[in-house]
Amino acid sequence: MIKKFTRLCIKSFIIPVLIAAGHLTVLAQSGIYGGGPIYKNRSYAINELRNSGYTYVVVWTIHIDASGNFNFNAEFPLVQNGAYIGGNSYPNFVDDMARLKSAPTTINRLEFCLSGWGSSTFANIKNLIASQGTGSSSILYRNFQALRNTFPMVDAIGFDDESTYDVNSSTALAVMLGNLGFKVSLVPYTNSGFWTSVAANTNNQRPGTIDRIDLQCYSGGRNNSPCNWNFGTIPVYAGLWDAEKTSAQVQSQLSSWKNSCSTRIRGGFIWLYDDIDNSTQTAAYATAIRNVFGGGNLNTAAVTFYRDCNYGGLGVSLPAGDYTLARLLSYGIRNDDISSVNVNSGYSTRMYVNDNFGGNSLALTTSNDCLVDEGWNDLASSLIVRAGSGARTADNTAQRTSIPSAPLVKGFILYPNPANSELILAADEDLTGVFMQVFDMTGRPVMSVRNTTNRLDLSRLRPGVYTLVFNRNGSKITRQFIKQ
Numbered sequence: 324m325i326k327k328f329t330r331l332c333i334k335s336f337i338i339p340v341l342i343a344a345g346h347l348t349v350l351a352q353s354g355i356y357g358g359g360p361i362y363k364n365r366s367y368a369i370n371e372l373r374n375s376g377y378t379y380v381v382v383w384t385i386h387i388d389a390s391g392n393f394n395f396n397a398e399f400p401l402v403q404n405g406a407y408i409g410g411n412s413y414p415n416f417v418d419d420m421a422r423l424k425s426a427p428t429t430i431n432r433l434e435f436c437l438s439g440w441g442s443s444t445f446a447n448i449k450n451l452i453a454s455q456g457t458g459s460s461s462i463l464y465r466n467f468q469a470l471r472n473t474f475p476m477v478d479a480i481g482f483d484d485e486s487t488y489d490v491n492s493s494t495a496l497a498v499m500l501g502n503l504g505f506k507v508s509l510v511p512y513t514n515s516g517f518w519t520s521v522a523a524n525t526n527n528q529r530p531g532t533i534d535r536i537d538l539q540c541y542s543g544g545r546n547n548s549p550c551n552w553n554f555g556t557i558p559v560y561a562g563l564w565d566a567e568k569t570s571a572q573v574q575s576q577l578s579s580w581k582n583s584c585s586t587r588i589r590g591g592f593i594w595l596y597d598d599i600d601n602s603t604q605t606a607a608y609a610t611a612i613r614n615v616f617g618g619g620n621l622n623t624a625a626v627t628f629y630r631d632c633n634y635g636g637l638g639v640s641l642p643a644g645d646y647t648l649a650r651l652l653s654y655g656i657r658n659d660d661i662s663s664v665n666v667n668s669g670y671s672t673r674m675y676v677n678d679n680f681g682g683n684s685l686a687l688t689t690s691n692d693c694l695v696d697e698g699w700n701d702l703a704s705s706l707i708v709r710a711g712s713g714a715r716t717a718d719n720t721a722q723r724t725s726i727p728s729a730p731l732v733k734g735f736i737l738y739p740n741p742a743n744s745e746l747i748l749a750a751d752e753d754l755t756g757v758f759m760q761v762f763d764m765t766g767r768p769v770m771s772v773r774n775t776t777n778r779l780d781l782s783r784l785r786p787g788v789y790t791l792v793f794n795r796n797g798s799k800i801t802r803q804f805i806k807q
Contacts, residue, residue, distance in 0.1 A: 353592065354378065356436070357381070357595065360600040361380075365419050373428040373430060374621070375429065376429050377593075378619055384442075385401060385436065385438075386439075405466060420433060421476045425638070429620065435477055436480070436481035436510065440486075442485075443486075467500060468503060475653060484517075488514050501531075506532065507525065510537045531745065532744075535558055540561050545567065549588040550584035561576075561580055562591065563576060563593065564595065622642040626641055626667065626672045627639065628640075631663065641708055643709055647680075647738045651705065662693065662700050671714035673685065744780070745778055745779065746778070759792070761779075761789050762792065763789055786807055787806055789804055
C-alpha cells in the first residue's frame, strides 16, 4: 500500500549435551527484505548483509506475467520458457546469492519472494494453473524448475498475495514448489482465513512445506499483532518497517509481543533494506531483533572451495561440518565443481567422489591451488570439514556426532544436519523397526516413532538442538542434530 512494485512482499532421563567442534546455539531468526540494491550494488550489499546479523534474507520480488514469464521488480527478465535469462542483465546474480551464505556469515536461509501490492502475479498464477495445471509440462513448473536448477542455494519462495486470495491455486503452487525442493513462506497482512487455509491445505498434502509466516505489521498491516494470528505449529515472524519505527522502537515492540504471546512469535524481520543499505542502520535493526530473540552469530570460515584452479571463480567458505550433495547445493557448490581448495589454519577437509560420503576420498590439511595434479578436479560430491587434522583419518563412518560413550552402528549417519523438515538415516545395518525418541535441550521427549522409511519428519519441531536416541541390539545410540 505504499507504491506499486516497491512495497514488501509487503513481508525419563536428561541427556547431557556434548557438542564437539564449537558451540551450537538455537537458531533464532531475524530477517530482512531487500530489492534492487542487492543486485545493483553488489560491491557493498552482499558483504554488508553477510555481516549484518540477520539470519535470513528475502530478495524481493518476482512478478509472473500472464504467459508465465518471471521478472525481477519490473527491472530485468529472470526466467522465460523454462530457461534462466537473468544473467544477461546481472551476470553475477547467481554467484552473489551463493556468497550470501558463504562463511563468515550470519545468513543461513535465503529466499525469493513472489508478487507484492499492485502486482497481478497471483491472478496470473490462478489462470495458468486453471489452463495448464502444475505438472511437469506446465510453464509454471518448467520456470520454477529452471529457478531451482539455477539457484540451489535459495531455500524458499515467499507468497505475498495482496489481492487474488484464491486458496486452491495458491495451495497447488505451494505443493508444486515443495515437490521441487523449495520451502514456502507466507507473507500476509490481511485476510487471515485465506492464509490459514493455504497453510493447512498445503501442509496436509505435503507436510512441512510451509514452514514460516512473515506477518506484515506495518503499512496496511500496521495494526497486526502476531498474538492474533494462529497458524498452529508454524512459527510466526513479525515484520516492522524502518520508515515507521526506529531500531529502538522495533526492539521495544518485538519485546512486548514476545512477552504477550511467546508461543506464537519466534522472530522478526525488517522491511526494507533499500531504505537503509550502505549504512550502520542495516546492522542496527538486526541487533534490535537479536536483542529480543538471540541468534545471528557469524559462522567461522574453515575451508573455502573454488570452482576454478588457482582459487578462481566462485569461492564458498564452509564452517566445520558434514556436507552431503544436497547440503553443498544449498550453499551454491554444485556437483563435481571443485577445482581448488583453501584450507584455513587449524582445519582439514576430506572430499568424497560419491554423495553421502561414499567412494574414493581425498584428505587435505593444507591448501591446494589445483586438484588436477591429484586427479581430483571436478570430482567431489560430498565432503567433511573438521577442526584440526581430523578429516585426514576420517572414513565413511566419520560423520558420527561426538558423544564419546555412544556405541557405534556401522556406517550410521544422519543428514542433512542442520535440517529443515526431514532427517535421513543411513547405516550399513537394517534399522527397520527401530524405536526412536527425540529429546530437546532440557531432556524432554518431543517425539517418539518407530522407523519404517529411514526418514524422520521434523516439521513439527521448533528450531533448536535435539538428540535422537534409539536402541539397537541392546545398546543405546545417541546422535545430535539441529532443526533450522
